Amino acid sequence: MTQSSSPLAGRVAIVTGAARGIGLAAVRRLVADGASVLAFDREGADFAASLACATADAAVIPYAGDVSREADWDEAVAAALALTGQIDILFNNAGISGGFENLLDYPAEAFDEVIAVNVRGVFLGMQKVGRTMQQHGSGVIVNVSSVSGFGGGGGGIFAYVASKFAVNGMTKAAAMTMAKHGVRVLAICPCPTETEMMFQLERKVSPDNPEAARPGLAQGIPLGRYGKPEEIAEVLAFLVSDRAAFMTGALVPVDGGVLAK
Template identity: 50%
Template sequence: MSNRFEGKVAIVTGAAGGIGLAAVERFAREGARVAAVDLADSALGRAVDTAKAAGGEAIAIAADVTHAADVEAYVAKTVEGLGGVDILFNNAGIEGLVCPLDEYPLEVFEKVMAVNVTGVFLGMKAVVPELRKRGGGSIVNTASVAGITGNALIPAYVASKHAVVGLSRSGAQTYAAEGIRVNAICPSPIDTRMMRSLEEGVSADDPEAAQELMKASIPAGRYGTPEEVAALVAFLCSDDAAFINGGVYTIDGAMTPG
């Protein structure tokens, strides 16, 4: 394993979840010091331990990404604790409900937009001044295949992830001249808590059958793993991707080309 992030500091939001935790591990293993951000401190012990086991270091920061003050605080605490910021993996997200648009409760729609869109916006806004101080940096925003295709079952999630793609493209154009890169990733179903919840939402009676149906929509025949997503994120945040900016990267076992 290379040390692509030696001397770098990475913030990972949603660090207590499946993809976030894998990213903490990957960044730590490749030499970064990591600020692991999620809703509750209690859920972040595993991220800190995982970074340590990977031979690195992480600090835990409790924050709700929908609150501007919390977001400003997680960036400030990272600078205070780790000396600056080079990378933001803007990854916290929620799935909302499996429900057709005309029945979708407004309060759930607003909650999905708050976490998935406002949270990503606030993270970018707060971290850019710190990336500037380092002479550049990398932001990767977690969108989804739902950020580039429609889906009848999860309209709020689809809307929110399309917005994440828009924020990423706009950010890339705004900051490219300053050496700040912004890319979006679009995973297909990945084997985490979120898919268990969506499988339940599709068929509370038979979530396993729902899983089989979803797997059948992926030509690779399986869900992706959090580690596979973390590998893409690490590449996009590394100097290997120095000219990659404003990209929208599917990682989906050929789900979307069809």
């Protein structure tokens, strides 16, 4: 198997939640490997940072939409297909943490919102993009789960935990049906990662000095620190490449050892 410096040259990807955090790091990494990316985020206004990483061979196309809306997926898929007629990669990354309450205090509306983005959004992406991948007989879908998809997480992010267990199940179920069509389906499971999602939690835990909350929040991570978005993107680059051609249905921890405990 040969490995060029642009292992994804000519390929087209959709990345959701692309405006910042893990999604933005993924856009940059995929473009660096030669893929053109449709960058899908509901924060439509500012894609300047991601656009700045486009190259002569790899485009970055912003798409402002909501992953929980079916019509937005139809538009996004059409825009991505306009590039080469094929979508090779889907990084189903958009997600929200929702409230930090436990079961008895969790507002039903907030629960619905988390499920809409983290479960319905991932489902719609897999279905809409999976259909065109199946027609072409190839493609890779990588969903973003979490270490919260494996345990109760202390109980205080109730809907988030529910949503990530669902992502794990959907990943495995989709992998089973898509394998015979040449489509691989995987999930990456990060632990706390240096993005706005964790910074939000730090502000909640320690409003006057958010950074002071970090050692406590990182305490349960054997490698002793949060992950970096680029470290998630690095694993993504491997999973979507031909180097991972025999991997499907796996829930891949990128978690500093959390799930080994």
